[in-house]
Amino acid sequence: MTASSPFVSTEWLAANLSAPDLVIVDGSWHLPPSGRNGKAEFLERHIPGAVFFDIDAIADDSTGLPHMLPTPTAFAAAVGALGIGDGLRVVVYDGSGLFSAPRVWWTLKAFGVREVLILDGGMPKWVEEGRPTESGPAIRAPAVFSARLDRSIVADIAKVETAVAGSIIQVLDARPADRFAGTAPEPRPGISSGHIPGSLNLPFNRIVKDGHLVSPENVRAALLDVGLDLDRPVVTTCGSGVSAAILWVALESIGKMPLALYDGSWAEWASSGKPIASAP
Known part of the structure; x- marks a missing residue:
């Protein structure tokens, strides 16, 4: 077996915030009993340039089950609207450090994103280090994403x-x-x-x-x-x-x-x- 790290450091991300081919994704989600709301926390504070990936909204809501994978067509439309397009690199983080980001990371990989990594330590580490944040909704131009679900x-x-x-x-x-x-x-x-x-x-x-x-x-x-x-x-x-x-x-x-x-x-x-x- 050959180990490979799916993580990227806060130092690396800070140095590459303005890279034109990089999309930063806030994938925060919390269990209902926690009382926390990932979208509200994103609007209050997020890494500059990040977009919010809502696993409850980018999902198949016809099954009655929580956040099931959507169809490729629905996924392509949703992430394209977020500005995630073909050929772009993605870094995912969450507000817990490491909880829901892996689900978004896995979902993006499943639908064909080739270069996607998880921010080690997530938002808590980023804030602890005094790195910049911004508030409000994401502002990123729509893009075209060609979704291909790896059903295997x-x-x-x-x-x-x-x-x-x-x-x-x-x-x-x-x-x-x-x-x-x-x-x-x-x-x-x-x-x-x-x-x-x-x-x-x-x-x-x-x-x-x-x-x-x-x-x-x-x-x-x-x-x-x-x-x-x-x-x-x-x-x-x-x-x-x-x-x-x-x-x-x-x-x-x-x-x-x-x-x-x-x-x-x-x-x-x-x-x-x-x-x-x-x-x-």
């Missing part, structure tokens, strides 16, 4: 069922341990807690510290500690497909490319009458 890296419920039924593909869940075990409620009304039978649990906060991904050595140790076999394919999942992307970033950082991300994640599985396991 998107797991649907059928692919996950196949993984559960077999012994080759592993399912790795990023939710907190108590929700995985079924001893704490899910944040979304009407969704039972528990987990996909046979899946493994690596809560994302075990590998994210102070807004940064832990070292590759610690990522590897955490994965092995929960029983993941690095020689077998992995599908990442979580509550709604957001923190599953953190697991993706972590795996990629040690050179283990995941097979796919389960877009519907637990929100779909638990509401579809599928088997639910509980206890660790």
